[in-house]
Amino acid sequence: MLTIETLTRAELGAGMAADGIVLQTGVFAVQLQSAIPSVVNGIHQLYGNYPLLPSHAFADFHLRLVQSGGLRRWLRPQVDLLYDGVTVFKPLPLAQAFPMFEWGLNWCVANRAHSYLIVHAAVLERDGRAVILPAPPGSGKSTLCAALAHRGWRLLSDELTLIRLADGLVQPLPRPVSLKNASIDIMRAYLGKAELSPPVAGTGKGTVAHLLAPPASVARGAECARPGWVVFPRYQAGASSTLEALTKGQAFMQVASNSFNYSVLGARGFDALAGVIGAADCYRYTYSMLDEAVAAFDQLAARS
Structure with missing residues (x-):
């Protein structure tokens, strides 16, 4: 089975920025899409030995982290987390993008995994x-x-x-x-x-x-x-x-x-x-x- 570490940093970044990747974390599969460098770096550094599933694989959660638009993009850069295409949290400073992924994934499990x-x-x-x-x-x-x-x-x-x-x-x-x-x-x-x-x-x-x-x-x-x-x-x-x-x-x-x-x-x-x-x-x-x-x-x- 492929793992994240089989990809170079550039390959991982390109995949996450395009259609996203499907990452296996324990019993859950997460479809993650983001072009934010700190998110790509965090996944590359801390999830290297986690299974990387095919792009068409079933995912329990679909997450997307994007830089907020408008004037804030330039004056006070922020990040939004989307779950199934819907924003569920207030935006955070862009520097907090990777912690936001971790917190968002915790939220998904805590609020959806009722088995x-x-x-x-x-x-x-x-x-x-x-x-x-x-x-x-x-x-x-x-x-x-x-x-x-x-x-x-x-x-x-x-x-x-x-x-x-x-x-x-x-x-x-x-x-x-x-x-x-x-x-x-x-x-x-x-x-x-x-x-x-x-x-x-x-x-x-x-x-x-x-x-x-x-x-x-x-x-x-x-x-x-x-x-x-x-x-x-x-x-x-x-x-x-x-x-x-x-x-x-x-x-x-x-x-x-x-x-x-x-x-x-x-x-x-x-x-x-x-x-x-x-x-x-x-x-x-x-x-x-x-x-x-x-x-x-x-x-x-x-x-x-």
Whole structure:
């Protein structure tokens, strides 16, 4: 199967500017069209080992990123994201075009993939069992996820945990990890030769950059995992590594509040979430040092 890296930067740019490309990201195929250089560069840099499907292949989502027209094109360049030909978001500064693609694709999955219970959580796998990390912004979720994904855990997703309604398994959606503000330099230092997109400042989330997903995680993007743990992480400067058990009821309510479509799914959502919580050990975790955090999760996996 062809991958993005089989194309030169020029070939990829020409294809995206013309009819677009069909990119396989986990279980979803995305038809993407754009002539914006930063979008082409981001796809070339961070999606090189992802499958490139034939131009006539079925796509779950059709996205187009275009530079806004009118006077703004010259005075304050902006980018529009079109989903199925319709603008669904307010335009953003042109420099934010690649992050807009990532956010837009998250929106597509969260609002359209209702054959899954979708939780706002990172998720990784070890020995066939998934650890689900639900947390609000600023909790250090993505930083912890990035560290674990490069220290022996398989990345399933940084942002969206997909629970299959049919059997309760976690469906992988491995894509670049979104890092914000101080996390960018933290991960540069922690990983050494980290493959990061150029930081983009001034977004609604501050400065953002995206970290390359480990190629092994991308290659195993069709392999599901069964829920093993639900851990609510919280970064706290200077805090020691602390793992505190939660009751099933506490965990259920917190995960439900972090789900995008729990109420939309009704009884199916309740049953799916009950299955996850019933199968998982549930904890609250506080940390400040990544090495301690990785060791704590390795110990959690070893004793289960």
